[in-house]
Amino acid sequence: MTSAAAPLFETLTVVGPGLIGASVLHRGRRDGTLAKKLIAVDINPTFRERVRQLGIADEVTDDLAGAAAQSDCVMLCVPVGAMGEVAATAIPAMKPGAILTDTGSTKVSVIDAIRPSLRPDVPYVPAHPMAGTEYSGPDAGFATLFDNRWCLLTPLDGMPDTATTAITTLWELCGARTRTMTPEHHDRVCAIVSHLPHLLAFTICGTADDLADETRSEVLEFAASGFRDFTRIASSDPIMWRDIFLSNREAVLEMLSRFLEDAQAMARAIRWGDSDYIVDRIERGRAIRRSLLENRQA
Amino acid sequence: MTSAAAPLFETLTVVGPGLIGASVLHRGRRDGTLAKKLIAVDINPTFRERVRQLGIADEVTDDLAGAAAQSDCVMLCVPVGAMGEVAATAIPAMKPGAILTDTGSTKVSVIDAIRPSLRPDVPYVPAHPMAGTEYSGPDAGFATLFDNRWCLLTPLDGMPDTATTAITTLWELCGARTRTMTPEHHDRVCAIVSHLPHLLAFTICGTADDLADETRSEVLEFAASGFRDFTRIASSDPIMWRDIFLSNREAVLEMLSRFLEDAQAMARAIRWGDSDYIVDRIERGRAIRRSLLENRQA
Numbered sequence A, B: 001m002t003s004a005a006a007p008l009f010e011t012l013t014v015v016g017p018g019l020i021g022a023s024v025l026h027r028g029r030r031d032g033t034l035a036k037k038l039i040a041v042d043i044n045p046t047f048r049e050r051v052r053q054l055g056i057a058d059e060v061t062d063d064l065a066g067a068a069a070q071s072d073c074v075m076l077c078v079p080v081g082a083m084g085e086v087a088a089t090a091i092p093a094m095k096p097g098a099i100l101t102d103t104g105s106t107k108v109s110v111i112d113a114i115r116p117s118l119r120p121d122v123p124y125v126p127a128h129p130m131a132g133t134e135y136s137g138p139d140a141g142f143a144t145l146f147d148n149r150w151c152l153l154t155p156l157d158g159m160p161d162t163a164t165t166a167i168t169t170l171w172e173l174c175g176a177r178t179r180t181m182t183p184e185h186h187d188r189v190c191a192i193v194s195h196l197p198h199l200l201a202f203t204i205c206g207t208a209d210d211l212a213d214e215t216r217s218e219v220l221e222f223a224a225s226g227f228r229d230f231t232r233i234a235s236s237d238p239i240m241w242r243d244i245f246l247s248n249r250e251a252v253l254e255m256l257s258r259f260l261e262d263a264q265a266m267a268r269a270i271r272w273g274d275s276d277y278i279v280d281r282i283e284r285g286r287a288i289r290r291s292l293l294e295n296r297q298a
């Protein structure tokens, strides 16, 4: 028995070293448990230069196929809308038995986009680390981003358990707690806990921005706690969120339509002075908050 | 010239020493600049006992008229829906020239509720300190709650300037920045910066709570940043918020209906894959966030 465990992989390639990808690289760099060799692939020369300066990868390249060919694991951290295209380049170059994984915030559509490129000898394990900040790009990454956060895995039928186990271990080494569920269930849960809140935050900022000039300038001046919190959520990356809304369309539209019905009912209660209804809805918010505090999620 | 300025008032009565009222008392206690004597009035014996234990008032009583009779300023910090009734008891007992003020989160309806009890010799200055936390009650109060926060004053026509000046000074002594505007304008601005965000946060918690059991329990388990932030907003006091929604009904319903139109438009854009529209709305959120950061409000 050696004193330090061997790294999980010989070579790990991270495609798209932005907030999520760079955080994985920072973590891998910090304790060496993820892989002996870390490769970062990005199409953007400015980002490659930043990753080099940060010193979080052993190799930084725009040659995705070349990197994939020497890796035991290829992790796709690009926006959801780019997953299919990137996978189509990476998979044909991969070694038999090497594992493909992704970090996309939606799962059904990412899996659909990647499926046509899959090879029987390259296991694919979809994952979604539920961690993030309102920043993006390589400079946003940090080694502790995933500590005590959930990473949801949505393994596909017929894939070898060993691949799922390896990706589970990878995320646990990154500090996360893991859970598996179906891709469909994942997308519904994330639609309500993450996608709908972001959609509402973006929308209310737009609504405020459309107000007559005088009121709008005072919105900026007097932004109170509620609105300020919404703008923080709403400052996330537009391309990432456009991709998420479009790729989780069905679940997002379903949750939004439930929400809109409930908001209409609240409007009716306010119009007609239905105190009991209003208080009941407010109480539910408090009850959920209490449960979250008990679960130590808040 | 003496070394310390004389207190603003001889005697200040705070009616409803909850989050806001107790914070004013803490501040008055801390540096003695608000009044020589601080009186707290509450109908709730448990709250009176807590205020006594906290030692933030010289006198704690349920006798509103008796307290009003000896005060130079009576500040109403009760829920918006109780303002009219409390003012009707306080005003007839007040000394000629003593000032009435309130801290209600909405202004038009509070003014309407108080107006029938007004006396020509008792100036009334409506105010709204834009500060708060998700907690309520005397134990929630603290001396620095108002530091660098806005307090909006909505003075009425025909009231003496000296009264408005005194209440402006009171809030500046509490650490706040002040601004005056009409009650109507105040209510519209607060509808979008505070009331609508709270309404949406309460509603999304209700929507989540209505989901089928399996998904609901996972909402609690996997609450991501967006949803977690909403539950924090949504944990505020139900009675206070019911009162705010009902008393600022017109402005809240107008902002909500603008918002619902915008949310429907977003739903349509997602359904039809209108990327440009989605990105444009998201960009506005970021632009507002940037402006807030420049204004140092976020």
Ligand SMILES: NC(=O)c1ccc[n+]([C@@H]2O[C@H](COP(=O)([O-])OP(=O)(O)OC[C@H]3O[C@@H](n4cnc5c(N)ncnc54)[C@H](OP(=O)(O)O)[C@@H]3O)[C@@H](O)[C@H]2O)c1
Pocket: A015, A016, A017, A018, A019, A020, A021, A041, A042, A043, A044, A047, A076, A077, A078, A079, A080, A082, A085, A086, A103, A104, A105, A106, A128, A129, A130, A131, A132, A133, A135, A136, A137, A138, A140, A237, A240
């Ligand atoms: N941010 C979150 O909160 C969060 C949480 C969990 C999961 N995720 C998911 O994780 C993934 C990455 O998100 P992120 O926040 O890390 O985004 P990010 O900071 O914007 O990073 C994405 C990276 O991918 C690069 N990229 C884009 N298209 C590419 C392509 N075709 N080939 C190679 N590189 C490409 C980007 O470079 P360019 O900018 O030059 O295109 C950038 O370096 C997304 O799928 C997202 O849904 C995000």
Ligand SMILES: NC(=O)c1ccc[n+]([C@@H]2O[C@H](COP(=O)([O-])OP(=O)(O)OC[C@H]3O[C@@H](n4cnc5c(N)ncnc54)[C@H](OP(=O)(O)O)[C@@H]3O)[C@@H](O)[C@H]2O)c1
Pocket: B015, B016, B017, B018, B019, B020, B021, B041, B042, B043, B044, B047, B076, B077, B078, B079, B080, B082, B085, B086, B103, B104, B105, B106, B128, B129, B130, B131, B132, B133, B135, B136, B137, B138, B140, B237, B240
């Ligand atoms: N919290 C905020 O964020 C915030 C911000 C700005 C302005 N405001 C406004 O400030 C006021 C107070 O809010 P708050 O957050 O301080 O509320 P709070 O913590 O719940 O305190 C309200 C206090 O008023 C007492 N009270 C209620 N009805 C009364 C009556 N008829 N006579 C005497 N006392 C009575 C309450 O006692 P019981 O609980 O026993 O009834 C409690 O002590 C409200 O008008 C609110 O709109 C609040």
